Amino acid sequence: MRKILRFALREYKAAVKTKGFIIGLLLAPLVMGGGLIAFLLLKDRVDTTDKRVAVVDRSGLVTRALVSAAEFRNANEILDKESGKKIRPAHFFEEVKPSTNDPKGQRLGLSDRVRSGELHGFIEIGPQVVHPGKDPEAFQISYYAKNAAMDDLRGWAAWAINNRLRQVRLADAGVKESDVKDLFFWVSVDGLGLVSLDESTGAIAEGKRASPLEAILIPIVIMMLMLLMIMMSVPGMLHSVMEEKTQRIAEVLLGSIKPFEFMAAKLVGGIAVSLTSSAVYFVGGIIALQVMGYEDYVPLHVLPWFFAYMLLAIIMFGAWSAALGSTCNEAKDAQSLSFPTILPALFPMFIYFPVVKEPLGSFATWMSLVPPFTPLLMVLRLCTPGGVPAWQPFAGLLGVLLFTLFFVWAAGRIFRVAILMQGTPPKLANIVRWAIRG
Amino acid sequence: MPTIELQNVTKTFGKHVAVEGLSLTVPQGSVYGFIGPNGSGKTTTLRMIMNILYPDSGEITIFGEPLRPASCDRIGYMPEERGLYKRMKVREVLEFFGGLKNGDGIGAKVDRWLERLDLADWANKKVETLSKGMSQKVQFIATVVSQPELVLLDEPFTGLDPVNTDVIKDAILELQAQGTTVIFSTHDMSMAEKMCDYIFMIFKGVKVLDGTLAEIQDKYGTDTVRVKTGDGMSALQNLEGIERVNDFGQVQELRLAPEGNSQKILQEILKRTYVRSFEIVKPSLHDIFVRIAGPQAKEVERA
Numbered sequence: 001m002r003k004i005l006r007f008a009l010r011e012y013k014a015a016v017k018t019k020g021f022i023i024g025l026l027l028a029p030l031v032m033g034g035g036l037i038a039f040l041l042l043k044d045r046v047d048t049t050d051k052r053v054a055v056v057d058r059s060g061l062v063t064r065a066l067v068s069a070a071e072f073r074n075a076n077e078i079l080d081k082e083s084g085k086k087i088r089p090a091h092f093f094e095e096v097k098p099s100t101n102d103p104k105g106q107r108l109g110l111s112d113r114v115r116s117g118e119l120h121g122f123i124e125i126g127p128q129v130v131h132p133g134k135d136p137e138a139f140q141i142s143y144y145a146k147n148a149a150m151d152d153l154r155g156w157a158a159w160a161i162n163n164r165l166r167q168v169r170l171a172d173a174g175v176k177e178s179d180v181k182d183l184f185f186w187v188s189v190d191g192l193g194l195v196s197l198d199e200s201t202g203a204i205a206e207g208k209r210a211s212p213l214e215a216i217l218i219p220i221v222i223m224m225l226m227l228l229m230i231m232m233s234v235p236g237m238l239h240s241v242m243e244e245k246t247q248r249i250a251e252v253l254l255g256s257i258k259p260f261e262f263m264a265a266k267l268v269g270g271i272a273v274s275l276t277s278s279a280v281y282f283v284g285g286i287i288a289l290q291v292m293g294y295e296d297y298v299p300l301h302v303l304p305w306f307f308a309y310m311l312l313a314i315i316m317f318g319a320w321s322a323a324l325g326s327t328c329n330e331a332k333d334a335q336s337l338s339f340p341t342i343l344p345a346l347f348p349m350f351i352y353f354p355v356v357k358e359p360l361g362s363f364a365t366w367m368s369l370v371p372p373f374t375p376l377l378m379v380l381r382l383c384t385p386g387g388v389p390a391w392q393p394f395a396g397l398l399g400v401l402l403f404t405l406f407f408v409w410a411a412g413r414i415f416r417v418a419i420l421m422q423g424t425p426p427k428l429a430n431i432v433r434w435a436i437r438g
Numbered sequence: 439m440p441t442i443e444l445q446n447v448t449k450t451f452g453k454h455v456a457v458e459g460l461s462l463t464v465p466q467g468s469v470y471g472f473i474g475p476n477g478s479g480k481t482t483t484l485r486m487i488m489n490i491l492y493p494d495s496g497e498i499t500i501f502g503e504p505l506r507p508a509s510c511d512r513i514g515y516m517p518e519e520r521g522l523y524k525r526m527k528v529r530e531v532l533e534f535f536g537g538l539k540n541g542d543g544i545g546a547k548v549d550r551w552l553e554r555l556d557l558a559d560w561a562n563k564k565v566e567t568l569s570k571g572m573s574q575k576v577q578f579i580a581t582v583v584s585q586p587e588l589v590l591l592d593e594p595f596t597g598l599d600p601v602n603t604d605v606i607k608d609a610i611l612e613l614q615a616q617g618t619t620v621i622f623s624t625h626d627m628s629m630a631e632k633m634c635d636y637i638f639m640i641f642k643g644v645k646v647l648d649g650t651l652a653e654i655q656d657k658y659g660t661d662t663v664r665v666k667t668g669d670g671m672s673a674l675q676n677l678e679g680i681e682r683v684n685d686f687g688q689v690q691e692l693r694l695a696p697e698g699n700s701q702k703i704l705q706e707i708l709k710r711t712y713v714r715s716f717e718i719v720k721p722s723l724h725d726i727f728v729r730i731a732g733p734q735a736k737e738v739e740r741a
Contacts, residue, residue: 003538010534014525248521252580254490255515256538258507420490 003257004265011269015236016276024232025277048078050090051120051153054110056098058127063095065164066157073156091153096122111144121145123157130168193385208385214297219356219383222302223348223376225285226310229278230345230375233270234317238341241266241325241419242334250326250419259416263408267318274314278307302382305393309375309400316372316404317345323411326418327426327434337426348376359384369396371403410435439502441466441588441619442487447496449482456482458643460496464621464636469614471634472623473723475731479643480623481518484590487621488515501587511539514586518593518623520577524566528557531565532580539584551579555605571602578606582613589613591622595629607633627724637723641731655720658729662721663692663700665707666714673711679703684725691725 015021057063070091078088099106110122124142132139141161143154166184170177192207208214244250253262282303289295321341328334348355348367355364359381365388368377374396381388417434424430442464449457457479464470472480485491486498489505498505501512523531529548536544552558555575560568568576574597582589591610595603610620610633624630630637631651639647647654667673671685679698684691694700704716721729 002541006534006537006541014523244521247524248517248519249523250521251490251517251519252515252521252535252577253538255488255510255513255517256535420485 004261004268007253007257007262007265008268008272011240011266012272014240015233015269015273021273025280046088046152048086048089050092052092052094052118053120053153053157054094054096054113054122056096056106056110056122056124058098059125059129061130061168062125062161062164063093065167066160067093067095069160069163091156094119107144114144114146120153121148121151123161125161130165130172211297214385216356218297218299219359219380220352221285222299222306222383223352223380225278225281226306226313226376226379227345227349228281229274229310230313230317231342232277233274233314234321234345235338235342236273237266237270237318237321238325238328238337239334241322241415242328242331245326245328245419246330254419259419260412262419263319263322263412263415266322267315270318271311271314274310275307278310299383302379305382305397306379308397309379312397312400312404313345313375316400316407317341319404319408319411320344323414323418324426324431326415327421327424327431329422329425333426344372345376348373348380352377352380356380356384359388360386365392368392369399371396371399374400413437439466440464440499441468441501442621443497443499444483444487445497445499447483447486447493447498449479449486449491449493455643457486457493457640460640460643460645462638462645462648464619466619467614467617468619468635469610469633470619470621471630471637472621472640473625473627473630473637473647473727474623474640478731479640481592483640484515484592484621484623487590488513511584512587514539514581514584514589516577516581516589516591516594518596520573522565522573522577522580525564527562527564528552528568528576529561532576532583535580536583539586544583547583547585548579551583555579555609571598574598575602575605578609582609582618586618588619589621591620593624594622595624595626603629627722627727631723639727639730646730647726651723654723654726658721658726660718660720661694661698662719662725663694663703664715664717664719665690665692666716667707667711668714669711673707677703677706684728691722693721693725 055063055066070093074090074092078086078090080087096106096110107122107124110119113119114121122144124140124144126138126140128135128138129141141158143151143157145151145154148154167177170180190209192209195207196205197203198205241250244253250262257265286295286298289298324337324341325334328337351367354361355367355377358364364377364381367373368381368388369392378388378393378396382393413436414431414434418424418426418431440463442462444460444462447457447460448455460479460483462483472483474480482491486493487500487505489507489510500509503509523534526534529552532548532551533544536548549558549561552561555578557572557575557579560572565573565576574594578591578594581591589610594606594610598606607629610622614620634651636650637647637654638645665674666689670687671683671690674680674683674690674692677683677692679695679702680692681695681698682693684693692703694703700718704713707713707716
């Protein structure tokens with residue numbers, strides 16, 4: 001044990017005392033959460049260039065209302081009321097008389113005007129848009145633009161056009177809009193957690209208001225954090241074992257320690273590195289959430305599970321990584337094995353969305369009980385507001401523990417043979433043979 | 439009590455027999471030289487003594503006990519391929535390797551050895567900044583700094599200049615004087631002749647020589663003539679009674695045929711040129727090595 005700890009301490013110092021670790025500690029969350037951070041930072045940034053749109057109104061009932069709505073918007077909504085700064089683009093609508101004999105040619109002409117930059121886009125409104133009949137083309141509203149799918153103007157125009165259509169339909173039905181104002185009042189459905197009884201006071205506690213932050217964002221962030229911890233130590237083990245083998249340090253070490261102690265020291269060092277990183281992230285994250293007033297969203301009850309699963313995940317994937325590293329004879333081998341090494345750890349990322357959406361569903365339950373996926377998926381489910389049945393984290397932990405013992409046993413056998421093997425390529429058949437025969 | 443005893447040890451890799459039925463006894467406090475061509479089984483034997491490889495059959499006894507992992511703490515091992523953490527400082531790497539075996543007072547021991555091998559000024563430099571010779575000396579210190587009772591050195595003189603060769607040689611003899619048993623493998627036959635109390639040769643996995651230099655040479659008799667002539671090699675062409683001429687440029691070694699007569703050969707050479715020296719000697723270790731492992735070698739004969 002003394003040797004394992006001494007070697008693990010060297011591994012820990014070698015990893016932590018580098019600029020790469022410090023930079024990685026700062027950059028990794030930025031890279032992994034970069035998309036989210038960029039979205040939050042840039043979500044209010046909009047292009048304020050004015051937009052001109054042509055309208056081909058085959059119903060003859062909408063264009064005037066659309067122009068009026070745009071004029072109202074341009075006058076009241078595009079400037080910041082306090083600073084007077086322009087915060088949204090102005091919309092201008094240009095009426096174009098519909099062509100009856102060559103509608104395709106008209107569309108091409110308008111498209112060319114969009115391509116030249118004269119127009120932002122154009123809208124074509126079907127003749128039966130007020131009272132749709134059986135022919136879908138007759139009541140269709142089409143928006144043509146360079147990037148129509150993601151264009152905010154499309155959404156605004158749809159709102160303005162449908163307002164006008166509603167007015168026309170009410171008028172046609174002989175109903176005054178002012179008489180049925182409540183008809184269009186939209187009542188949303190609030191999501192709440194379950195009501196619970198406080199056993200110490202006997203008081204009934206109201207259900208907590210469900211929030212997307214708590215239901216989706218926090219579980220995903222916690223899961224990503226565990227993945228980050230795994231990624232900060234596991235792939236490194238493959239490369240460091242490969243280096244020790246190719247630089248012939250391994251044989252010097254094997255003169256002092258047994259192969260299993262060698263691998264165990266690597267794992268202990270990797271765990272220590274991950275615990276250091278996770279401590280930094282957790283303390284930093286909790287302080288940041290407190291400053292922002294979101295401290296209630298920190299799932300402190302999940303932390304013991306987080307660390308238990310993280311520990312086993314690093315041992316499980318780390319042993320696998322060290323074993324594969326011992327089969328490599330050159331950096332090229334290690335590069336080609338990097339992806340298979342981290343694939344079992346990455347797989348939950350491909351299926352996390354259905355799991356977080358229905359954390360108590362059978363798909364989520366069974367996938368989170370598959371040992372290589374359990375650490376990430378069980379923690380993801382545990383962080384969701386409803387939690388999981390009490391037996392599941394224990395069952396998952398037992399499965400991971402057994403699987404980890406198997407991985408370490410097999411990896412130890414591969415490691416013992418492969419670490420001194422020179423010139424034998426890391427083929428699957430060889431790896432399986434070494435694991436079986438030792 | 440011998441430091442090491444190997445009894446009928448065999449090791450195979452697949453179908454290749456690396457070591458076959460090897461028995462060897464290494465007395466305590468001796469310097470034992472392992473010689474043999476590349477791939478003959480020297481490193482495999484050393485790795486088995488270190489418990490890095492396990493024999494398929496046979497027994498290995500170290501310090502009077504069957505070999506077990508704990509025995510390795512009393513053995514220093516320098517592999518043929520040197521391996522040091524390049525980004526660590528010299529002192530750190532020595533304290534690390536020494537500490538894995540026996541961490542007691544390791545700092546003072548490291549300082550003493552750095553001073554002894556003239557590396558004190560490099561203690562706080564990274565290993566990657568050292569020359570090859572210096573790295574080799576650091577590797578040597580890493581092997582002996584924990585004061586092992588047995589030291590295994592796989593080709594310790596390879597790549598060293600004469601000055602550093604002498605430094606390592608003196609350090610090995612100093613260890614022996616302190617009671618340490620030293621085994622080293624080498625391709626430098628003159629170094630083995632001069633330094634080793636016992637010499638062991640392995641060829642194709644089989645022990646072919648084992649004993650003191652005198653014992654080994656006695657086995658081959660005085661069938662060698664070392665001669666210096668005025669005309670060098672050209673004066674020795676087509677001499678009768680000679681099995682082989684080994685030309686060293688300034689001096690030639692003649693191996694006599696079984697029916698050869700040294701006096702007749704001297705007379706024949708004198709007819710051809712003048713003789714500056716003519717010496718009847720036992721065969722050198724180099725010559726014996728070539729006789730066993732050279733291209734004209736006969737069947738391998740177990741020692």
